[in-house]
Each structure stands twice: as structure tokens, then as C-alpha cells.
Amino acid sequence: MSRYLIVTLPLAGHVYPALGLARELAAHGHEVAWAGSEMMLRPLVGPDAVVFPTGSRLFREQGGSGMAAIKSLWVRFIVPYGKFILPGVAKAVQAYEPDVLLVDQHAAAGALVAHRHGLPWVTLAVSAMEITAPYRSLPRITGWMDDQLRTLWTNAGLPADEFVDPRNSPYLVLAYTTPELLGPIELDHRVRLVGPMMTERPGLPDFPDDWLDPDRKHVLVTMGTLAKELATDFYGRAIAGLAPLAEQVQTIVVAPPEDLPSPPACVMITRSVPLLKLMPQLDVVVAHGGINTVAEALSNGVPMVIAPIRHDQPVVAAQVAAAGAGLRVKFGRVRPAELAAAVTTVLGDPSYRAGAAAIAESFRTAGGATEAVRQLERLQQTMSDRTSFVVQHSPHALA
Amino acid sequence: MTAETAARTTRPELFAEIAGIIRDVTGQCDEWAARIAPDSALEGDLGLESMELVDVGARLRDRFGDRVDLLAYVGGLDIDELIDLTVGDLVAYVEAA
Numbered sequence: 167m168s169r170y171l172i173v174t175l176p177l178a179g180h181v182y183p184a185l186g187l188a189r190e191l192a193a194h195g196h197e198v199a200w201a202g203s204e205m206m207l208r209p210l211v212g213p214d215a216v217v218f219p220t221g222s223r224l225f226r227e228q229g230g231s232g233m234a235a236i237k238s239l240w241v242r243f244i245v246p247y248g249k250f251i252l253p254g255v256a257k258a259v260q261a262y263e264p265d266v267l268l269v270d271q272h273a274a275a276g277a278l279v280a281h282r283h284g285l286p287w288v289t290l291a292v293s294a295m296e297i298t299a300p301y302r303s304l305p306r307i308t309g310w311m312d313d314q315l316r317t318l319w320t321n322a323g324l325p326a327d328e329f330v331d332p333r334n335s336p337y338l339v340l341a342y343t344t345p346e347l348l349g350p351i352e353l354d355h356r357v358r359l360v361g362p363m364m365t366e367r368p369g370l371p372d373f374p375d376d377w378l379d380p381d382r383k384h385v386l387v388t389m390g391t392l393a394k395e396l397a398t399d400f401y402g403r404a405i406a407g408l409a410p411l412a413e414q415v416q417t418i419v420v421a422p423p424e425d426l427p428s429p430p431a432c433v434m435i436t437r438s439v440p441l442l443k444l445m446p447q448l449d450v451v452v453a454h455g456g457i458n459t460v461a462e463a464l465s466n467g468v469p470m471v472i473a474p475i476r477h478d479q480p481v482v483a484a485q486v487a488a489a490g491a492g493l494r495v496k497f498g499r500v501r502p503a504e505l506a507a508a509v510t511t512v513l514g515d516p517s518y519r520a521g522a523a524a525i526a527e528s529f530r531t532a533g534g535a536t537e538a539v540r541q542l543e544r545l546q547q548t549m550s551d552r553t554s555f556v557v558q559h560s561p562h563a564l565a
Numbered sequence: 566m567t568a569e570t571a572a573r574t575t576r577p578e579l580f581a582e583i584a585g586i587i588r589d590v591t592g593q594c595d596e597w598a599a600r601i602a603p604d605s606a607l608e609g610d611l612g613l614e615s616m617e618l619v620d621v622g623a624r625l626r627d628r629f630g631d632r633v634d635l636l637a638y639v640g641g642l643d644i645d646e647l648i649d650l651t652v653g654d655l656v657a658y659v660e661a662a
Contacts, residue, residue: 232608232615234648300615303636306643480614498612499591 168546169197171264173255173276174290175247176206176222178367179390179458180270183292183342185211186363187268190535191542201258201276202251212368218262220254220275231498233307235476240314248274248318248332255279265546269335271296274315277332278322286549288542289334291341291357293457294485295478296333298351338545340538342457346528347464347485358541361532362461370440375447377434379416383449383513386439388420390456393475397454398425400473400497404452405433407502408509415509418444442466450512452505454497455479455486464491464525469518471508473497490521580656582628587611587652590620603653611652625659632662 170191174184188198188211199216200207207217230238252275259267259279267287269276280287291297301307320326330336339357348359378384387404389397401419405426408417412432419426423435441459445466453459455474460482463470470492472483483494493508512518533540580603588598591613607613613621622635638658639647
């Protein structure tokens with residue numbers, strides 16, 4: 167039995183995948199606690215989970231796209247969040263005395279605190295952002311990111327010459343993807359591709375299944391919650407494009423109904439859906455390429471049309487397209503007819519469903535949470551073998 | 566070099582040609598392309614995605630030869646220069662290459 171402290175981000179897209187791992191660890195008899203914003207975590211992890219609060223602070227909404235969005239992600243979120251939760255994570259480590267910290271790739275504070283306490287820490291590479299190194303051809307950009315992390319490191323009082331990249335644990339990196347989705351890419355030897363870890367999200371309403379006409383195809387459109395106004399414009403275009411296909415297609419749009427008044431009869435606007443439950447009834451998912459939606463769709467063998475907005479989403483969209491599990495369209499510029507054409511292509515060509523099924527199979531083979539726990543237990547075993555070896559062979563032990 | 570100086574010193578034909586390449590790569594109409602100006606930011610104003618920038622680079626190399634290596638040029642920019650990169654900057658780069 168080991169004690170794990172999860173240091174995550176205040177984003178549902180990062181908490182849910184960590185929750186899948188936490189539940190599997192508990193099922194194997196391990197203890198798990200969380201460090202993060204209790205206000206954000208509590209509704210997701212449930213009343214019985216141990217949460218060490220790090221304080222809650224509203225970080226400004228991420229804007230823009232491309233490199234401007236990347237800069238905003240770093241200077242408005244990764245760096246200030248790392249600074250902000252550092253004292254809370256340090257307190258959590260002192261109070262909980264974990265054996266290992268499980269640190270989200272962008273929750274740098276977890277790595278810093280683990281290093282300070284000489285504790286092993288494992289990176290949870292939930293998103294595709296870092297593992298694919300999309301900026302490796304831009305050395306000044308990667309250098310700039312490195313500078314941000316080194317400043318965070320030294321500002322936390324850690325010696326500059328001991329710097330370890332908080333995004334990549336020297337012990338183990340658990341990546342929530344598979345070689346089939348990732349494509350041909352060279353990975354560090356510490357990276358283990360365990361596939362996504364899905365878990366039913368609590369508190370979601372039932373879906374009115376009787377609305378679904380078994381003689382028509384079902385398309386779900388969901389663009390996440392982080393780019394609200396831009397998404398509403400996209401939904402408008404999606405509805406305009408898909409409404410003329412009413413005889414063949416019913417569309418479910420996940421959005422606040424008041425934002426999209428008077429939809430046509432073949433379109434349902436609903437604030438939230440039980441995605442995992444609904445997935446077997448869907449034929450195509452149109453999404454922005456958020457990690458959870460992609461994992462949930464592909465694990466059910468549902469092909470996708472991805473309109474990436476920012477951050478790692480263009481990378482994910484390119485991966486899905488390369489795997490033959492869907493198509494990529496341009497979020498900002500796609501016209502209604504183009505979007506309808508992409509949906510029709512994916513609906514009409516069985517190769518996309520086969521591509522998605524192949525990814526689903528790769529997820530099953532990768533093992534998900536079960537394999538992640540196996541890797542963590544192996545790391546613990548290696549560490550304790552090493553410790554007992556050192557103890558047995560050190561002069562102090564002989565004395 | 567700023568976009569303004571690029572616009573002043575650049576042959577208008579070169580600007581028009583590069584604007585045409587951007588139109589083709591993005592699959593936009595002529596009306597959209599007509600609004601491209603030397604100080605249009607590739608990312609912020611035209612919404613050019615990184616993969617499209619790679620396409621623009623390939624087409625520039627096809628058209629102007631190996632001396633034009635857009636990715637090497639972009640690789641030398643810092644994050645703010647990259648965010649603010651304009652059509653005029655591309656024109657100036659091609660002209661100077």
C-alpha cells in the first residue's frame with residue numbers, strides 16, 4: 167500500500183482523467199489524496215475524497231489562438247498557478263506524507279515541492295501538449311518556456327543547478343494516449359503510453375433517448391466550456407449546415423439553450439449530456455479536440471470532425487485525422503456547407519468508423535488505469551529495492 | 566523591419582503574390598483576400614494556423630527557390646515577434662532573401 171498525492175489543475179478536463187486513476191489506485195488498496203482548489207475539486211471528486219486545499223483564485227479566461235494563446239496559457243496560467251498553489255502543496259506534503267506525488271504536466275508546483283522533499287513524482291501527461299513537442303522546430307519558443315520554468319524553480323528557493331523540467335518527471339511519465347493515436351514520434355524512455363482513463367462524470371442529467379429517431383444518424387456537437395462566445399458562433403454555423411440534412415441527421419448541440427434560440431426540429435440544444443452513456447448511439451462527434459471528448463468518442467469507436475480552437479487541440483485534430491478516425495476543419499473559418507460536407511463524408515465512408523474502432527482497440531490494449539497502476543507499483547518496487555540495497559550495502563548499515 | 570517600412574519598400578506585385586498564396590492556402594475567397602494588408606498579422610488578423618504557415622513556406626520555396634526558407638526565418642523569431650508577424654514581414658523577408 168502506498169500513499170499518492172495528486173496535484174492537478176482546476177480544470178474539469180484534467181481532473182476527470184486523474185479521477186479515473188485515483189479510483190483504480192483505491193481499488194488496488196492504495197491511499198489517494200488531492201491537492202488543489204477545493205471549491206473546484208470537491209464536486210468532481212466526491213464528498214469522501216481527501217482534499218488538501220491550495221486556495222481558489224480565478225485565472226483569467228484564456229483567449230486567442232495559435233502562439234498568442236500559448237503565451238497567454240503560460241504567463242496567465244501555468245506560471246501564476248504554479249506560484250499560487252506552491253505553499254498549499256507544500257503544506258499538503260507535510261500533512262499527508264505521500265510516498266509519491268502524481269503531478270499534472272502543467273501543475274509545476276507539484277514537481278517543485280516533490281524535489282524539495284526528495285520525494286519521487288510522476289508526471290500525468292493528460293494532454294497532448296508537451297509529449298508531442300509541437301514547438302521543437304522553434305528553439306526560441308521552447309527556450310522561452312524553459313526560462314519561465316527555471317524562474318519558477320529559483321523563485322521557489324530551489325538551487326538553479328538542480329533544475330529538473332517540471333513537465334517531465336525523471337521517474338515516470340504516464341501519457342494518456344497510445345502509439346496508434348500519437349503517430350510516429352520519438353519518446354523519452356520514461357514515457358509510458360497507457361491510454362486514456364475514463365470515468366463517468368457525476369451529476370449529469372439523463373438524456374431523453376426517445377428523442378432519437380432510430381432511422382436517422384445522430385451527430386453530437388460540443389466545443390467545451392472554455393471559449394464560450396466563439397463556440398456560440400460555431401454552433402450557429404453547425405446548425406445552419408446540418409439543418410438541411412434533417413431527413414438523415416439529428417443533431418445534439420451541447421450549449422446553453424438561451425444562446426441558440428428556436429433551433430429547427432432536427433436539432434436539440436442541451437446544456438449537458440451524459441457523454442459516455444450517449445456515445446453508443448452517436449454516429450459522429452463534432453468537437454474542438456478537448457482531451458476528454460476525444461477519448462470518450464474514440465474509445466467508443468465514434469469518428470470525429472474536429473475544429474480545434476487552441477493549445478493542444480490542433481495537435482489532437484491532426485492525430486485523429488492522421489489515424490483515419492475523423493476529419494479536421496477550421497474552427498474560425500469553416501462555412502456551414504463545408505462543415506456539413508465534412509460530417510456527411512465521415513457518415514458516408516465506413517473507413518472513419520473503422521479508424522475510430524482501431525483507436526478504441528489501441529486504448530483497450532494500452533490498459534488505461536489498470537496499466538497506469540501497474541507502472542506506479544513497479545516504480546515503487548524499484549525504488550524500495552534500491553533503498554534496501556543502499557541500506558544493506560552502506561557502511562552505516564554494516565556498523 | 567516593421568510592416569510600414571516593408572510596405573513602402575516592397576514591390577506591390579510581390580505583396581499581391583504572397584497575399585494570393587495565403588488566400589490559396591487558407592481556401593478563402595477573393596473578397597476575403599482583398600482585405601489582406603501589409604500590416605495584417607498572420608495569426609491575429611488572418612487566423613493562419615501553424616500548419617497553414619508550413620504550407621505557405623512550401624509554396625514560397627516552390628516559387629522563389631531554396632533561398633526562401635520560411636521555417637528557418639520563423640524559427641529565429643521570439644514569441645512576441647511570432648505573434649506579431651505580418652504579411653509585410655513575409656514580403657520583406659522574401660525580398661531580402
